[in-house]
Amino acid sequence: MTMPATLKRVLPQLIALFVILALNTAIAPGFLDIAYANGRLYGSLIDILNRGAPVALLAIGMTLVIATRGIDLSVGAVMAICGAVAAALITSDHSLAATILMTLGVGILCGLWNGALVAFLGIQPIIATLILMVAGRGIAQLITEGVILTFNVPELIFVGSGSVFGMPFPVILWVVLGIAATLLFRTTALGLLVESIGINRRASALAGIGTSALLLAVYAASGLCAAVAGIVAAADIRGADANNAGLWLELDAILAVVVGGNSLMGGRFSIAGSLIGAMIIQSVNTGILLAGFPPEFNLVIKAAIIVVILVVQSPASHTLFAFFKNRPGRTAGAPVPPKTKEEGAR
Amino acid sequence: MMLGRELQEEEAQTAEPVDYSQKPVVASFAGVGKRGRVAPFDLKMHAGEVVGVAGLLGSGRTETAELMFGIAQPDEGRIEVDGKPVSFSSPRDAIARGFGFCPEDRKQDGIVDDLSVRENVILALQARRGWAKPLSRKEQEDIADRYIAALDIRTSDREKPIKFLSGGNQQKVILARWLATDPRLLILDEPTRGIDVGAHAEIIRLIGELRERGMSLLVISSELEEIVAYATRVRVLADRRHTGELEAGAITPDTIMRAIAAGEDDGSVAGSADASKAETMAEGAA
Numbered sequence: 005m006t007m008p009a010t011l012k013r014v015l016p017q018l019i020a021l022f023v024i025l026a027l028n029t030a031i032a033p034g035f036l037d038i039a040y041a042n043g044r045l046y047g048s049l050i051d052i053l054n055r056g057a058p059v060a061l062l063a064i065g066m067t068l069v070i071a072t073r074g075i076d077l078s079v080g081a082v083m084a085i086c087g088a089v090a091a092a093l094i095t096s097d098h099s100l101a102a103t104i105l106m107t108l109g110v111g112i113l114c115g116l117w118n119g120a121l122v123a124f125l126g127i128q129p130i131i132a133t134l135i136l137m138v139a140g141r142g143i144a145q146l147i148t149e150g151v152i153l154t155f156n157v158p159e160l161i162f163v164g165s166g167s168v169f170g171m172p173f174p175v176i177l178w179v180v181l182g183i184a185a186t187l188l189f190r191t192t193a194l195g196l197l198v199e200s201i202g203i204n205r206r207a208s209a210l211a212g213i214g215t216s217a218l219l220l221a222v223y224a225a226s227g228l229c230a231a232v233a234g235i236v237a238a239a240d241i242r243g244a245d246a247n248n249a250g251l252w253l254e255l256d257a258i259l260a261v262v263v264g265g266n267s268l269m270g271g272r273f274s275i276a277g278s279l280i281g282a283m284i285i286q287s288v289n290t291g292i293l294l295a296g297f298p299p300e301f302n303l304v305i306k307a308a309i310i311v312v313i314l315v316v317q318s319p320a321s322h323t324l325f326a327f328f329k330n331r332p333g334r335t336a337g338a339p340v341p342p343k344t345k346e347e348g349a350r
Numbered sequence: 351m352m353l354g355r356e357l358q359e360e361e362a363q364t365a366e367p368v369d370y371s372q373k374p375v376v377a378s379f380a381g382v383g384k385r386g387r388v389a390p391f392d393l394k395m396h397a398g399e400v401v402g403v404a405g406l407l408g409s410g411r412t413e414t415a416e417l418m419f420g421i422a423q424p425d426e427g428r429i430e431v432d433g434k435p436v437s438f439s440s441p442r443d444a445i446a447r448g449f450g451f452c453p454e455d456r457k458q459d460g461i462v463d464d465l466s467v468r469e470n471v472i473l474a475l476q477a478r479r480g481w482a483k484p485l486s487r488k489e490q491e492d493i494a495d496r497y498i499a500a501l502d503i504r505t506s507d508r509e510k511p512i513k514f515l516s517g518g519n520q521q522k523v524i525l526a527r528w529l530a531t532d533p534r535l536l537i538l539d540e541p542t543r544g545i546d547v548g549a550h551a552e553i554i555r556l557i558g559e560l561r562e563r564g565m566s567l568l569v570i571s572s573e574l575e576e577i578v579a580y581a582t583r584v585r586v587l588a589d590r591r592h593t594g595e596l597e598a599g600a601i602t603p604d605t606i607m608r609a610i611a612a613g614e615d616d617g618s619v620a621g622s623a624d625a626s627k628a629e630t631m632a633e634g635a636a
Contacts, residue, residue, distance in 0.1 A: 193476050193484040196469060204462045210421070210453060211462075211527065212445040212477035271464045 010276060017264055017280040024287045025049075032294040044167040048290060050175075056286030057174035058083070058250065061233040062257035063264070063278040064178070064185050065115075065226030070261050072222050073202040073270025074122060074129035079230040079257055081140020082114045083250030086234030088147035091155050091244035100159045108231045114140070115227020119220035137254065144246035154243035164239025174236045178279070181232065185225070186275045195273075198222060202270025259306070260285055370399040370582055370598075375433075376534050376566040377447075379418060382427030388413040390427055391592040393585065395535055395566045400557060402581030403570040404606045406614070410590035411570045412454055415537045418568070419451040420444040445478055450528030454539040454570070456517065460524045463513035467505050468494035470512045470523050475530045497526035502552060518549025525556065536560065538569045542576060554579055574603040588613030 028048070029035045038047035062079045069076045089110045093103040114136060121132035155161075166173040189195035200208045201215050209215045233253070238244045264281030266273045285306070292302045315321060373396040383390030388410035395401065403411050416422040418429075420438025429436050431447045438444045441451065453459035462470055471494045472485055479485070485493070494508045501522040505515055512523055521541060528536055538557070542550045557580045561567060571577050577584060584601050586594040586609040593613030596605055 191484070193479075193481045196465075196473075196476065196484075197481055200462045200465060200469075200473060203464045204458075207453075207459050207462050208473075208477075210441050210451065210459055211474040212442045213473070214440075214442055214477075218481075 010274070013265070013274050014277045014280055017277050017284065020263075021280055021284050021287065024284060024291060028287060028291040028294060031291060035294065040170060043170065044172070045170045048294070050172065052283060052286045052290050053175045054172040055290070056282050057172075057178050058233040058237050058253055059256045059260055059285060060178040060279050060282040061181060061229050061236065062226075062253055063260040063282045064182055064275055065222075065229030066254075066257040066261050067264070067266055067273050067275050067278040068185070068189070068198060068222045069129070069226045070258070070266055070268060071198050071202045071270055071273035072219055073205070074219070074223070075133065075258065075268070076115075076118060076223065076226045077130065077133040077254050078114065078118060078136035078140055079226060079233070080250035080252060080254040081137045081144070082111055082227055082230035083234035083237055083253065084144035084244075084246050085114060085140050085147070086111050086231040087238030087244040087249045088144040088153065088246055090160070090235050090238055091153040092147050094155050094157050094160050095153060100157070103160065104235065107235055108228060111227040111229075111231020111234065112224045113227070114230070115224035116220060118227070119223030122223065123216040123219035141246060144244070144249070148244050148246045150246075152243050152245050156242065160235075161239050161242055164236050164241075174240075177232060177236065181229070182275055182279050189275070194218075199271050199273065202273075256285055257282075370396045373397050373399065376431070377418075377449075378430045380428045380430070382417055382424045382429060384413070384417060384422055384424050384426075387422060387590070388417065388587075389591040393418075393592075395568065397534070397566050398561055398564045399582045400561050400567045400569055400580050402577035402584040402601075403568060403587065404572075404574060404577055404584055405587030405610055407572070408590075409587040409610075410592075411587055412539055413590065414587070414592070415451065415539050415568065415570060418444075419449055419537055421451075442477070445474065445531065448532075448534035449537070450474070450531060450533035450535070451537045452521070452524050452528065452539060452541055454543065456520055456524065456544075461512045461520050464511055466509045467498070467503070467512050467515065467523055468508045471497055471526045471530055474527045478531055493530050494526075497523075497529060501526055501529075501556065516546065516549075518545035518553075521545050521553065522549065525553070529560075533565065535566045535568070538567065540570055540572065542571065542573065574606050577601070577606065578603055584609075586610055586613055588616070 025035075032048070035048045038045055038049060040046070062083075066076055066079065086107050090103055090107040093106055094100070098106070118129075118133050118136060121127045121135070122129050125132075163173060163177075168176050189198065197208070197213050197218055200211075200213060201218055205215055230250075234250060237249050260281035261278045262268060262281070263284050264274060264277030264279070266277060288305060289302055292305060293299070371394075375394050376397055377395045379391065379393045379395075381390045381392060391414065393401070403414065405411050413422070417424045420441050420443050423437075423439065429438065436443070436447060438447075444451075457463075462473065465473070468490055472490045475493070476485055491508065497503065498505065498508060503515075503522045503526065504519050512520055515523065525538075525541070541553050541557075545553070554576060557567060557569060561580070561582070569577070569580065578601050581601055582598050584596040584606055585592060586596065586606065588610055591613070593616060594609045596609060
């Protein structure tokens, strides 16, 4: 994939992000200010990058799952499980490395469970992952024995609130993981094979693609991303809250993927698009808070965004879009409906 | 091109009967069958021959192909490739042995409709190489361009999604997908169904060319004239059983028709006996 193609793909998302950031600036004059203090950058923009980290991390795995025409509802619960595991391990005097490795392992196991239900038993992804979504918080409560398991280990807390080169560590995490995942899927054939499965699983299997192994891998990747997000969330509050960690974040992650221009019907995907989608969502959240609206508005506005995006992505509007796009003599970029409509009428 | 095509057809009809049983065996299937799908059958596929498969709808033609390609797993019988016993748990295994398969339902089982012509062409080759060894963009483009030219695939652009191509051109892309893997045994299930006349003739010509290059082909078709044009022998199926075989020289639409009818007559007796046997077994199991 060449750079201009990637840029063209995420252009609508970038425009949406800049529009929302501009609105935020209009609402709160100091919005764009960034200050440097105590070896760390501060400001609303940095806050958006930092607060959006869990959803951005989840969105990376979710993009891959959705590309196979699946969905992973369990990521919020897996975050809770992994937060609980991390807290339980670190408080029982395991080393930081062992804690993190084992926690990531648990996340991958959770993903493999989902993947096995989808790939081998042929259960619809929404149902298969619903099982762990429901059971996951129970499992997390069993691990924390019903209490909020707190810890005070600076190295683990660093994952949630430390900073590197002035950037909050969670930001570094999602940016690096996003780039790594993109490179892994785009410099190998994985991206193509995953897209092929999402578009036509049966034809892909007949062409010799190991569909089961790839589905397992993709759900495992989603579990891994949820584990990282779970560690970040736990480290941020210095404790594992089985009830509230990652609560409803699966929906934000799905929304980020969809806002990022990826179709729930599977196929073509863009991790960069999903990451920008996650930042759009966080910008909306922050903007509403800055505007001083009550947080309830947040949910209503988010819902409005879903509706707008789904309408734009619907097959009906695609047909319309393709119709205008194929008009001769059009200029590049988004169609201008009133003008092109007139041209179409002639 | 047109002239060549006509010559080709004539040639196929008047060609001297060659004894293909003397040619190397690519794959042999001995007593391979699956209950409820197709009764055990023997089949030796030689290099450079085209085995036509004729029979009525539901006679077990596609089921035979599925057992051969690892889509369904036989519950009895032996498969040998190059004299070595193999078992296919998925199409992947069959492809690793140099098999290819163009399915009957092109839309459901063949094309990956949102992917480009280029990506559809390289898909099987890439899948066989594995995800970690990607074909470079340049290699992909070269392969796609080569087959677009060789099979005369009508597309404005190799980056066009395959769903925008006509049925015949989609079928040629699927053929190209397999030819790119350089298969030794190619199974074609109704390769000319639902495509335009021009593409139809080109695919028949292509089957002849592939045979001459030493590929072994199994072609399932409902069009008897077509089978006569390219088959070097014909396997006749009826009622989910392989009921007969016609050798080169004896292949005409009429003889195929009669062989099918004969098989259906036998089958109606044997088939009902089978059915009652199956019922007793089902009761026993219950």
